[in-house]
Amino acid sequence: MAADDEALPVFLKEIADDPRVTIRRSEPPLKDAKCVVYWMQRAQRGLDNPALDLAIRIGNELDLPVLAFFSAISNYPHANLRHYAFLNQGLKDIEDDLAVRNVEFIVRRPPNNSLEKLLAEAGAAMLIGDESPCREPERWRKVLAKRLDMPFWTVDADVVVPSALFPKHQYMLHIMRPKLLAEMPKYLVATPLVKAQRGWERPRGFESFNVTGDVTEGWKTLDRSVMPVDSFTGGTRAALRRLEYFVAHGLADYARQRNHPEIDGTSMLSPYLHFGHISPVTIALACEDAVREGMATGAARDAYFNELIGWRELSVNFVKYVPDYDSIECAPEWAQKTLLEHAGDRRDPEYTLEQLERAQTHDELWNAAQTQMLKTGWMHNYLRMYWAKKILEWAPNPALAWEWAVILNDKYELDGRDPNGYQGIAWALGGVHDRPWFDRQIFGTVRYMSGASTGKKFDSKRYIARVMATAPDLWQR
Ligand SMILES: Cc1cc2nc3c(=O)[nH]c(=O)nc-3n(C[C@H](O)[C@H](O)[C@H](O)COP(=O)(O)OP(=O)(O)OC[C@H]3O[C@@H](n4cnc5c(N)ncnc54)[C@H](O)[C@@H]3O)c2cc1C
Structure with a gap:
């Protein structure tokens, strides 16, 4: 959907052209509103998160506070206790990182987790979301876009190169790679940590779950047969520690070690990337720094980027454009x-x-x-x-x-x-x-x-x- 050029404030018109942004409802922000809401789904982090950055930028332009909302749903397709335990471990880091940015974190659980209710209660001017190409979350976004009465924009926050720059399925990595490489200098850049200028005063009785609690408590239908693991601890802090270890001990020899399952020669960051606890840009920039500091060669970095950016973003492209991606x-x-x-x-x-x-x-x-x-x-x-x-x-x-x-x-x-x-x-x-x-x-x-x-x-x-x-x-x- 294109931005409604006539009615939009100038700063929003500028943002509307960013290929990372999808405009799902294009009307101008609601008047007499009290905040901008970021609906956090895929990008579960308060650092290096372009969707959060956009919500803060819009809040600052409109002179409104920003609120990040996470709805912990009990029926996410194929999720079980193992997945929720990892997700749960990540919530405290999100809250802490958001606090540094002067953004309030609101978590709600069923039955009181309706996004529309939250938007009404908080008096939102505009809704910002993140993106995942998978079937169900994309369907929810589409349904919501029809039901809302306010602008709804989403941000492709978990890839280095925005997936919209590839308008159709790329059949081979060697076809996609040159374009990825050409776009990378533009998107593989550090973003400043911008803070919300206005803080949000939580009204008395405004409900939010204590993130140190068990988010699954009382969920009767959740599959609890798959136990949590102690091999991975969820959250941005744990992800950053793993990244630091990999850059110091694994990156230099990655091309050789990655084919040796008997040793831990890969980054083991995939669970963190899946839950959005860390951004691929954060990881890639740490690798760039390592090369600059002589800790690894450019060839080692390229071998790692071939997986982290090449194969990973080809996978996003595949799921985005091939409807029957899982059969x-x-x-x-x-x-x-x-x-x-x-x-x-x-x-x-x-x-x-x-x-x-x-x-x-x-x-x-x-x-x-x-x-x-x-x-x-x-x-x-x-x-x-x-x-x-x-x-x-x-x-x-x-x-x-x-x-x-x-x-x-x-x-x-x-x-x-x-x-x-x-x-x-x-x-x-x-x-x-x-x-x-x-x-x-x-x-x-x-x-x-x-x-x-x-x-x-x-x-x-x-x-x-x-x-x-x-x-x-x-x-x-
Ligand atoms: C049958 C099969 C099933 C897979 N299932 C999953 C899955 O459910 N979730 C998942 O994240 N990956 C999956 N992969 C891809 C890959 O095996 C894992 O991403 C990788 O092993 C994760 O370990 P790592 O983080 O140490 O990877 P590293 O080697 O350190 O690579 C860094 C990152 O690059 C990405 N990456 C690496 N290899 C691939 C690849 N072949 N395709 C796409 N992205 C890649 C991952 O995000 C990974 O975390 C699957 C591959 C196969 C062949």
Whole structure:
């Protein structure tokens, strides 16, 4: 939707042209209002958050305070206790970082978590939101845009290069990369920490949840079967500590170490990126600093940026433009055809979803990868590829394999339910962003990974021993 040029204040007209911004309702800010509201969903942080920055800028221009609202909903698709515990740990950091910026943090839980009610109670002039390309949150934004009676703008806050600069699906990373690289100097820049000039006085009785409490308390329908993990602590502080460690100890040798699941050679920042506890810009700028200070080479940084910005932003692009991103329907024509031609091939062995979930296969390496995910909420990238391809090999058919991979990934990974996951599964099972290889059983021309050769590319015995040492009691097998 375009900005209504005639009626908008000049400063808003300028902002309206920013490719990071989507105008969902374009009318001017409401008159006689009391604040600007930032509806925080995806970008759960008070630092390096372009959506928050925009809300503060607009508040300052309108001489209004800013309020950040987080609605903790109990029925987020496929979220369970493990995910909510991580989210919960992040809330205090958000509150603290917002306080430094003179922004009040309001958290509400069902049944009193209606955004529209909050907007009315607070007397909002305008609503700013953040963005996620996934189906459900985008649907909520669309529904809301129809129902609201005030301007509603959203900001693409969790990518380096705004995703709107790519108006259609990019079929290969090598096609997208040159444009990403060309735009990066413009967007990979530090933003000043701007504070709200006007503070918000919370009216007496204005409800907000104490962020140190258990946000899931009393939620009867929440899946509590997947336990929180102590391998990751949620929040911006923990994310920044992990980043600092990675830049000091992992970045320089990232290109080599990233293919060695037996050591911790990657940044392990994906859960923090998923929950928006840290911005990809913060991470990338820390890497730039490390190169400037001689701690890593430009080549090491580029290898890391290829994942952090290249593959990650290709995943956002994929989910944004391919409606069936989490099922076999999203595979390119050649892949659907070849998988169908091989759908009748004998699966030997063939496993049930329950056997896979419980890590009860004949393949020790696969079981260890599944165990790593079950126990720590994270799996190494090299094994995620292997893990998904074996599900294709052992499930009764490719459509079911896809469904099972999505179910398991979203249920157990802390970083699950993310564009990266849907893209990763689509790459592994359906040749998305890949090319056809040699024809073989079950896979057709979709790229294959054999256990024997995968296990030889790194110290798989050490990996298995490490994982199993952390999970001796798994399912009492
Ligand atoms: C089958 C399969 C499922 C996957 N599921 C998920 C998922 O649910 N959530 C998720 O965030 N990632 C997923 N990935 C991508 C990747 O495996 C993880 O992002 C990565 O292992 C996270 O570890 P890290 O933070 O140490 O990564 P690093 O190697 O340190 O990379 C830094 C960041 O770059 C991004 N990144 C790295 N590799 C990829 C990739 N291949 N595709 C897209 N982005 C990438 C991630 O945000 C990551 O945190 C999946 C990949 C596959 C093949």
